[in-house]
Amino acid sequence: MENREFYNTIFKRKSVRSYVNEPLSGEKIDEIKSFARSLKPLYPDIQTELKIISGEDVKSLIPQKKAPHYIAVFSENQEGYLTNIGFMLQQMDLYLSANGIGSCWQGIPKPSKEVLKTSRLEFVILIAFGNPKEELHRRISQFKRNSLTDITDMEGMDELLEPVRIAPSATNSQPWYFTGNNGLIHCYCKKLNFLKAKLLAKWNKIDMGIAIYHLTVSARHHKKSVEIIQDQDGEANPPKGYYYIASVIIN
Ligand SMILES: Cc1cc2nc3c(=O)[nH]c(=O)nc-3n(C[C@H](O)[C@H](O)[C@H](O)COP(=O)(O)O)c2cc1C
Structure with a gap:
């Protein structure tokens, strides 16, 4: 995605918490996976891994509306790794918003034990995404x-x-x-x-x-x-x- 599109999206993006209860097409998911491979790290030496999982693979102590999909983010635990993850995955937040897909960083829920076992890196955070069932964007005055x-x-x-x-x-x-x-x-x-x-x-x-x-x-x-x-x-x-x-x- 061009810098211009990221820039314009910053002024209208918002967290989306209500989703259409249907998965995105396989083609859309493939595009998201391909974009995920192009994310630019802040600290390139820190190993990271992203997995796209379904709402069924997500557990939360606080009852929350589920999204159809989540990105589970894993990283090596090294100096600066959390800032590196924020820098990388904000590219994804903007990409999804620019492409008509709702998303929200999710600090509270966790992936299931089965998902956690599939990575040897530390689980860091989830990002929910799917077709929005609420406004995708906001006006600048609403920030x-x-x-x-x-x-x-x-x-x-x-x-x-x-x-x-x-x-x-x-x-x-x-x-x-x-x-x-x-x-x-x-x-x-x-x-x-x-x-x-x-x-x-x-x-x-x-x-x-x-x-x-x-x-x-x-x-x-x-x-x-x-x-x-x-x-x-x-x-x-x-x-x-x-x-x-x-x-x-x-x-
Ligand atoms: C690291 C991080 C963790 C977050 N965790 C949650 C969460 O667990 N649940 C939730 O509904 N929103 C979560 N959010 C979304 C924030 O609440 C939201 O970004 C903030 O209120 C600003 O609103 P906006 O994104 O609509 O501009 C998180 C955001 C970040 C950056």
């Missing part, structure tokens, strides 16, 4: 998000950061903060108290990968090249209440 001044102290970067501001995150927690300048942006994640951390810490690292992916799409839209690095200064100087994730060089 419920913090303002740009809540997520950055940088000036003159509104256009670049708007697609990042409206990125999805677990429980809409929007844990991100960005500092730096138009050549180098440092990305930080909110520190949590013990109780919140039990629920959200893992997901928030995925959220950061999602936001960094939106930042790369936005930078490319503005005809800039992007490189994601670990920067010593950025790492040593987090804003109060945040910890360091990565930095983005924008040229």
Whole structure:
């Protein structure tokens, strides 16, 4: 998919939680599998595996409406692996939305034991998908998000950061903060108290990968090249209440 389509989709995508109770065609599933093979990692050395499973192979303690299909995401457990998964699978979230298919990140349910046994990697998260039984898209005014001044102290970067501001995150927690300048942006994640951390810490690292992916799409839209690095200064100087994730060089 072209960067332009990803960019436009960012401004209308939403989580879809209600699905038509019928599987997608085999042809559609094959297209999704083929796109899954083309996902760009943030950290290419981390091994990942995606499996498409049916709603019957998903278990949840909280009763939830099932989707006809889920992507079960597995990864090697290495430094940065959750952010890598957020970065990779947000490409899938945008691809599905751009192609008329509803989807939703699903942190709570888990695949069945039988599915878990089929991978030697660690299970990370599910993404539900299927034909939507509700609106697939929303208008920009319908996004419920913090303002740009809540997520950055940088000036003159509104256009670049708007697609990042409206990125999805677990429980809409929007844990991100960005500092730096138009050549180098440092990305930080909110520190949590013990109780919140039990629920959200893992997901928030995925959220950061999602936001960094939106930042790369936005930078490319503005005809800039992007490189994601670990920067010593950025790492040593987090804003109060945040910890360091990565930095983005924008040229
Ligand atoms: C890592 C992650 C985990 C999520 N887990 C769930 C979940 O278990 N159940 C659910 O209904 N939504 C889940 N969501 C969706 C968020 O609630 C949703 O993205 C957020 O409220 C923003 O809404 P939007 O996606 O419609 O823009 C998750 C999102 C992310 C990024």
